[in-house]
Amino acid sequence: MKRVYNFSAGPSVLPESVLRRAADEMMDYQGSGQSVMEMSHRSKVYEGIIGSAESLLREIMGIPSNYKVLFLQGGASSQFAMVPMNLMNKNHKADFVITGQWATKAQKEAARYGEAHIVASSKDKTFTYIPDLDPSTFSKDADYFHICMNNTIYGTRYTKLPETGDVPLVADISSCILSEPIDVSKFGLLYAGAQKNMAPAGLTVVIVREDLIGNAMDITPTMFNYQIHADNGSMYNTPPCYTIYMCMLVLEWLKNEIGGLEKMKAINEKKAGILYDFLDQSSLFHGTVVKKDRSLMNVPFVTGSDELDAKFVKESAAAGFVNLKGHRTVGGMRASIYNAMPVEGVEKLVAFMSDFEKNNG
Ligand SMILES: *Cc1c(COP(=O)(O)O)cnc(C)c1O
Numbered sequence: 001m002k003r004v005y006n007f008s009a010g011p012s013v014l015p016e017s018v019l020r021r022a023a024d025e026m027m028d029y030q031g032s033g034q035s036v037m038e039m040s041h042r043s044k045v046y047e048g049i050i051g052s053a054e055s056l057l058r059e060i061m062g063i064p065s066n067y068k069v070l071f072l073q074g075g076a077s078s079q080f081a082m083v084p085m086n087l088m089n090k091n092h093k094a095d096f097v098i099t100g101q102w103a104t105k106a107q108k109e110a111a112r113y114g115e116a117h118i119v120a121s122s123k124d125k126t127f128t129y130i131p132d133l134d135p136s137t138f139s140k141d142a143d144y145f146h147i148c149m150n151n152t153i154y155g156t157r158y159t160k161l162p163e164t165g166d167v168p169l170v171a172d173i174s175s176c177i178l179s180e181p182i183d184v185s186k187f188g189l190l191y192a193g194a195q196k197n198m199a200p201a202g203l204t205v206v207i208v209r210e211d212l213i214g215n216a217m218d219i220t221p222t223m224f225n226y227q228i229h230a231d232n233g234s235m236y237n238t239p240p241c242y243t244i245y246m247c248m249l250v251l252e253w254l255k256n257e258i259g260g261l262e263k264m265k266a267i268n269e270k271k272a273g274i275l276y277d278f279l280d281q282s283s284l285f286h287g288t289v290v291k292k293d294r295s296l297m298n299v300p301f302v303t304g305s306d307e308l309d310a311k312f313v314k315e316s317a318a319a320g321f322v323n324l325k326g327h328r329t330v331g332g333m334r335a336s337i338y339n340a341m342p343v344e345g346v347e348k349l350v351a352f353m354s355d356f357e358k359n360n361g
Contacts, residue, residue, distance in 0.1 A: 007322065036242055064184060073202065079191040086226050091143055094145065147170070153300075156289050267343065272297075285303055306331070
């Protein structure tokens, strides 16, 4: 068996020990005589799995008790509608910062349900920075304020949160959840598709302050109502059972093998540091993002030549470094170095880039 170094932006690499454990438990989960794929979501044994997944997430992220944790489906993309349907319920207005494609989609979708006011944007420079935010430009009567915390495609991230006062801060944390500690109490709602840093595709995690739910718009489909899912322990309908199990295994890995989010952050800073340090001194490759806003998770870079970029993507894949092609809308390369990418993977990538530079410089 040969495993590659997988730099995919999502679905993405999972910890090897997690995959091994899932393989070991495939035919018979802990003496139940069944695979987790096969069992009823209403069974005692499955209740244990979803219960552990939630309590581990609460413990690792330090989620306060007045927040609900919901295990949903439909991807982060469904949250672009679900958030406004549930939260745009007083003044039918929300503020948005446009830092890339996902933030844009969130704003456009919200505009179908209310006033989706754009506070700032970095579109003028192809989203290569996080705009400075002036709280005096924020809508005082907004029902919420939305940001995309880590911009997966462009490789930027917020290092300080907007000061929104009493207006609940809502963040798409799909590509940075569990990458470092985060103060959940500063947010009204957090959401993430699981396929970047938590599990395989199929699961969306929502962490929402209790007082914000229960006032969804009348038009809200039952399946889009947070209250319904909160009241039913994420089991109003069949949840994505196997993906939640995989999420539980990833959380156990984070707690027991990594040692929590402070440790994870140190490892992620080390990995990103290796790559950015190389890019900063390279005569061929360079990063595309303003230094202070660089993502720890997604690192876009270019050679400046489309031909050399294509050659690099091809040769790196042949050498076992896969999915390094940049997003189809931006070109170049992007290395996604999520939690499960080992330090060694980044070191070897940088060695490969260095050789490529010598041969093509
Ligand atoms: C991947 C991603 C999405 C889209 O997630 P889906 O689960 O495919 O809907 C949204 N926001 C961010 C920040 C992402 O990285």
